[in-house]
Amino acid sequence: MTQTPGPAAAAIRDHAGEIDDLRRRLEGVRFTSALIDRGAPAPASMLAWISARLEPHVREQDRIVEFLAGNLSIAAARLRATAAAFEGEPDAPPMARVTATSYWAPEGESAPSVDFAAEAELAAQIQGLARTMAVEEWAEGSLAEPRRPAPLDTAAVAAVPHGVEKALEFQPDVLAAQVRAWRHMSAELQRIAQDLRHRLVHDMPEWTGEAHAAYCWLMEHNVNSAVALGGAAAGLAAAIEGVGIVTAATRELIRERTAALLHVLNTWAENDDQAPTTTQLVTAAVQWALTVASHLAALARSLRNLNTLLRS
Template identity: 30%
Template sequence: MTGQIVRHAGQVEAVRVRFAAVHEASAVVVGDETVYGRLCRWIIDTVLEKHARQDELVSYVEENLRLIVAGLHDLYGVRRPAPDPVREAALPSLVAPVEHSARAAMERIGPLRDVLDDLTGLPDVIAAHARTWYTIAAEQQAMADELEAFLEQDPPEWTGAAEHVRLMGHNVEAIRGLGSVSAAFGEITESVGVLVAQTRRLVRELVISLAVAPTDATLWRLACRIAVYGVALNATLTHLEDRLA
């Protein structure tokens, strides 16, 4: 029976280590608000507020898993293994790499590119953040499935087993819920990325229009584009608010 408990504790600990990696990845994608640019940064404020609350729950679940592993070892006087830095270092990164798209010729001009980056943000980086959120969501759902399988495949027979299963069940459901929230963050970040890209195109067109002698037709066309963008922005913001509700 002791061997079963040690094996079960090791399985839970392996999930906890992966859960910590998820925690680190989510911190990376919300660590730099400048990627949204000055014109669109306000859109992400609600997401950041929601993430702060999710982060608290992530920390709570991670601590729960740590205490459960420690409790299983202490229950039978089994010495807890020291943290394995090799296993932790071997965990694959969940942060998606940035795939830079080809930029227009005018954006290759250093000063102009810097102004566009500052004003309108970095769509390629935001797209990578969205992919990271989707990866995090998939990893969380996988961990919930694994923990559930551990409980079904290794039915504990020691004293207090029913309470252990009950507590672990709460953690499984919490991780599933976090996975759903992470998927929503991915969808929202993707939508914001589209807005940032549209803003970037609009600003670029405005710069081009003002760099040459603007005609009434050019200004009218640009005004129409801005009006259409305003309608799309309103519709997208409504959708984002619904997803965060």
């Protein structure tokens, strides 16, 4: 189809600049991911547990963001080469090349190609991840409900076995910062996808032909990839937040039960007329231990549920 070289070249160059801006925003997403403090938490802590389980997903997320940014970089370079060919610049590729569908084929291939089956599977997995990472989907019972911490009972905290209290550490400020960062990345990736689709629809009305159609077709898959990445980031945020919720809930429930036991023991100690029998003391201790064990078991089952989701 006949092109209008002047206006088309100018529009294509402007569009290439927009693609570069989107690429820089993707690199900003990568930078944000790199800044997330995944640090070196205590080996037995909940933060260490979730960090270890999410690390493969984080690496894959970073890899795909880098790959997508590379796609946009290649696209911007080929767009500028197309504009140069339209303007007849000496070092530009031949017009016959930049106006052919094959110009937008991957390196080493003769025609554009996209693995539709793989993309559909990825989209389904990402949508499932974002949906099922919500704490309500994997946590057991009351552990899925955020609890407002009660006033700190130092005696109750001190009475909780050290190993239990240590295992329930999760550095809420660090965890909250990670959740905010992943939510920010999710929102930015969704905005990038929307902006790229807008650019494809509204930019370059003067550019027509097979090459333009092939370019838009391939870039639409980059849009879909950005949407999927945004969903994955939202899923990671939900998983991290959920671990904080179930851990805090378990810790508060155990502290509450310990405080209740201490109250009973103190009442007995202060009342000489109602000294407890050995059976009463043993029963109170056993009830406390069974309740604590049930809360820890519910936490363990919840984390196994989450671990299964992360592996699927």
